Amino acid sequence: MSEYQGKTYQDAVLKAQQDLNKPQAELTITVVDPGRRGLFGLGARPVKIEAVVKKVVEPATPTLSSSPEEVAPVQQEDPAEQTPQLIEEPVATEQPEGNPEGAPDGQLSPAEIAARHEQNLHRMSAAATKLVDYLEQAYRALGVDVSATVQSSGAKDVTIELNAPTPGRVIGYHGHLGRQGEANVAPTPGRVIGYHGRRINAFEVLSVAFLNYQGVKDAQVTLDSEGYRAKRAQTITRIGERAVTDVIASGQAVFLDPMPARERKLLHKQLEDNPNVKTYSQGREPFRSVVIAPK
Numbered sequence: 001m002s003e004y005q006g007k008t009y010q011d012a013v014l015k016a017q018q019d020l021n022k023p024q025a026e027l028t029i030t031v032v033d034p035g036r037r038g039l040f041g042l043g044a045r046p047v048k049i050e051a052v053v054k055k056v057v058e059p060a061t062p063t064l065s066s067s068p069e070e071v072a073p074v075q076q077e078d079p080a081e082q083t084p085q086l087i088e089e090p091v092a093t094e095q096p097e098g099n100p101e102g103a104p105d106g107q108l109s110p111a112e113i114a115a116r117h118e119q120n121l122h123r124m125s126a127a128a129t130k131l132v133d134y135l136e137q138a139y140r141a142l143g144v145d146v147s148a149t150v151q152s153s154g155a156k157d158v159t160i161e162l163n164a165p166t167p168g169r170v171i172g173y174h175g176h177l178g179r180q181g182e183a184n185v186a187p188t189p190g191r192v193i194g195y196h197g198r199r200i201n202a203f204e205v206l207s208v209a210f211l212n213y214q215g216v217k218d219a220q221v222t223l224d225s226e227g228y229r230a231k232r233a234q235t236i237t238r239i240g241e242r243a244v245t246d247v248i249a250s251g252q253a254v255f256l257d258p259m260p261a262r263e264r265k266l267l268h269k270q271l272e273d274n275p276n277v278k279t280y281s282q283g284r285e286p287f288r289s290v291v292i293a294p295k
Contacts, residue, residue: 003032005046009255016051027051031282034255034289047255120155120216127214128158131207135160135223138203144191146225157220158211162192162200164225189226197232200225201260236266243292247277253293258283264290 002019006012009031013024020027028051035047108116132148139146144164151159193200204223211219222229236259243254256267264281267290271279278295281288 001030001050001052003048003050005035005048007035007046009034009047009049012047012049013051016049020051020053022053026054028054030284031255032284033287034258034283034291036257117155121153123214124153124155124158124211124216124219127211127216128153128160130214131158131210131221132160134210135162135203135207138206139192142191146192151224156216156218157222159222159224160207162223162225164189164192189228192225193228196257197228197260200228204260232263233266236263237270240267240270240292244271244274244277247292247294251294253291255282256290256292258287258289260286261288264288267292 002016004012004015004019006015013027013029016027016029017024030050031047032050033045033048036045128150132150135148136146139162146162146164149161149163151161153159191199194202200223204221207221207223208219211221239256243256246254259267268279268281271277271292276295277292279290279292282291283289
């Protein structure tokens with residue numbers, strides 16, 4: 001699979017067509033990076049795609065035996081079964097909280113289900129306590145002093161609030177020295193969240209891996225700070241509304257900047273009933289983004 005890039009998606013596809021000498025219909029194209037237009041050219045990033053010629057799979061020809069007695073009757077296949085099907089990766093299904101992994105439903109009694117659920121809650125509680133310490137140490141290593149507090153916790157999910165000290169608490173009354181004997185500069189919530197939430201989103205990914213290492217499988221972690229998640233959800237809604245206006249006005253698809261899965265789901269949910277546009281995701285993590293296209 002070869003990689004191509006261009007100022008726009010169509011430019012990159014055209015380069016792939018010319019290089020592979022094939023029309024677009026005969027190519028499998030994957031968007032690696034949707035690119036970015038930037039502001040007055042600043043911060044612009046080209047669109048990157050991967051393209052490969054589609055493979056044509058020919059039906060296997062049955063081999064006939066030289067002996068008439070050994071020729072097996074040919075079974076007539078259902079025409080629907082002869083249609084090539086797309087092969088999708090298996091999707092892991094979450095086991096019910098009460099059942100052990102791999103156990104069929106209904107094998108456990110209500111008492112056993114309750115006991116296992118209690119065990120999962122205890123495991124998550126212990127792991128969340130360690131996660132709070134891990135987050136505080138990780139932020140401290142970046143020069144950001146935060147306090148992490150568990151807001152809610154279940155058998156598979158946990159929500160943690162990250163708070164930075166206020167300037168008065170860090171600098172001290174009238175600029176007096178802090179507890180460590182040196183004048184500190186107060187970290188702002190922006191240093192906890194990062195540009196467009198990149199830092200706090202990255203720590204969410206690390207937190208899931210941390211809980212998995214602690215024995216909590218398929219965990220869901222939400223990190224929040226100063227109401228950032230609610231504010232970001234409102235921003236995502238406005239981004240979707242502006243993008244729909246652009247799509248309707250231009251008749252062309254709009255490629256949004258890469259977003260984490262939570263924010264992509266918000267956009268898909270917001271626009272799923274819109275009669276004028278459709279949405280889908282393209283690219284690979286961490287550059288996976290939402291595309292809003294005309295119907």
